[in-house]
Amino acid sequence: MTQPVLRVSDQEREQAVVVLNQAVAEGRLTWEEHFDRVQAVYAAQVSTDLAPVLADLAVTAAPQRVHAVASKIHSAPVSRRVEARATFGAVVLDLSGLPAGERVEVEASSFCGKVTVLVSEAAVVLDGGTARFGKRALPGAPTAAGGPVITVTGRSTLGNLRVVRPDSHWARYAVN
Template identity: 30%
Template structure:
């Protein structure tokens, strides 16, 4: 029996369905094509059935790691620009500050968990416009946790960041990017 004739699992069907949905969101498939292919993907019996649905799509990029750990004893930890955000980010900093700018980052997960372990430092998280953040699980002994005008409840289609952890003497600020004013 060839590999194409082998039976697929529910996980194989779901993985193909997710790939088709990504292709639709990238503009590679029309809504009708997506519906037709999803119907076949969810009822596929063999790898050959699934392969026929994705052969005209480009190969996928390697997946972003599920968990990334960043650590610093006394330096400034900063991520900004075009960087890949994992589903779970663990950040440890004893004396330094942390700045995580998600406004231009590649975020493929609808929910991102950020766990902060800060002793004397503070953290700033910059969300893309429309993103939301829940900081209820973050504790600050002698500091603050400020979210300003950033909502904390999940919203359909919006990035949802859940911040947990603690700081002894620092604080946490979650905000949107600063508006740039141009003069002519």
């Protein structure tokens, strides 16, 4: 089953511009490169449009925050550090489009809520989180080689974290 490409939100565009601003301030981009990339960010319509704009920048900015309180949020993060929190709600992070070798840190925490992370067949997922009266479910070994490495931390309290691959029957529930 193919995962849908999610449209980029204004919040995701602004987070990408923060990364570009930091890169030019640190001298990793020229002002001309910054200008071109900011234009590309604002023209981006789907998550795959943003990835190449940020791919060569080491992201040291604050983590991208995706917080759902009594609601459901679908997001395709553009940062290499993501803070996902679900309180009486649900967060769905689509990381299935990450390129090979990419390293992403996700702090996924839930309180009476659910965080679902969609990953590719080749993704290596490392769990460093905890559960207290909650549940954490991660997929087995990757079924393809050369994928991204995703480290998941955080705490599930009376809630759950589920990391799923496209072939999982849970994947179809995540996007609805």
